[in-house]
Amino acid sequence: MKQKKYWGILLLSGCLTLSMATLAWTEDGEGEGHERHERGFLHQAADIGPITNKAYKTECSACHFAYPAGFLPERSWVKIMNNLDDHFGENAELNDKTRLVITDYLRTHAADRLPNRFSRSMLRSVDAGATPLRISETSYFRHKHREIPARMVTGNPKVGSFSNCLSCHSGADNGSFDEHSVTIPGFRQWED
């Protein structure tokens, strides 16, 4: 009985120490940095992860694949969201409330705010002074797709463009861009 109590106390103090340590950890970051720490800690080398913002997913995927925020730096998202009335030639205006919610999500999850293995490589390929607006124009993207001939993408009516991630990356909706799960429609399994 006495021993049981001893273990109980030990366990409790262990939990307390751990939770205090977590508190101290999260307090280093300021405000929105909180989530960054948590995710950075848990998913150091993980995939880019699924879209976690409902407004972003609903509004943007009404017209196209909702690209992961971690594929562009924060400054790129800011520029894109400030020019929705001419969004790559389309009008994609939003009301102020929705626009701010989405901008905030994209900024806090951008490549330079929430690092993972993709966003780090992406950032390295972007000049410090550049503000890319298209993921498909970054050197990292081009490098990763360099072996794919145009006939499989732009010349392939089932794909059409390198912007349609989901056509070939079947797990893209869940933030998985693993090259082993790539299937190009109309062609047999893509092998590196």
Next chain:
Amino acid sequence: MKYIYALTLLLISSAAVASEAVVQERLGQYRTQGAGDFDAARGQTLWQQEHMQVKLGKQVNCASCHSANLQQAGKHMRTGKRIEPMAPSVNPDRLNDAEKIEKWFTRNCKWTWGRECTAQEKGDILTFLQSK
């Protein structure tokens, strides 16, 4: 089996009622902004009217993306993305959200016509869509 039919019928009819209420509320709003009576035939003419899309260098109209047959799905002329049918009779998700209606009027009028639609034009188009 009978129940499934009954349930489907109920769902379809309640959806039609939902879009009807939203459309009526919108039309009322447009009248307060100076519009008069609304006409589906005029809405159809507007739907088909071609305009020069400067950035694209092409003549476009609403049907360019939404398809000429409103009961069929359309296809975005640039991204190729499927656009579900506009007719509330076959797509209960249409015209049942005022905010969504206004969002798309703003975007699509500006892109297709190069300007915002007037309250009268929006009312005529909504009346036309609701009749399909």
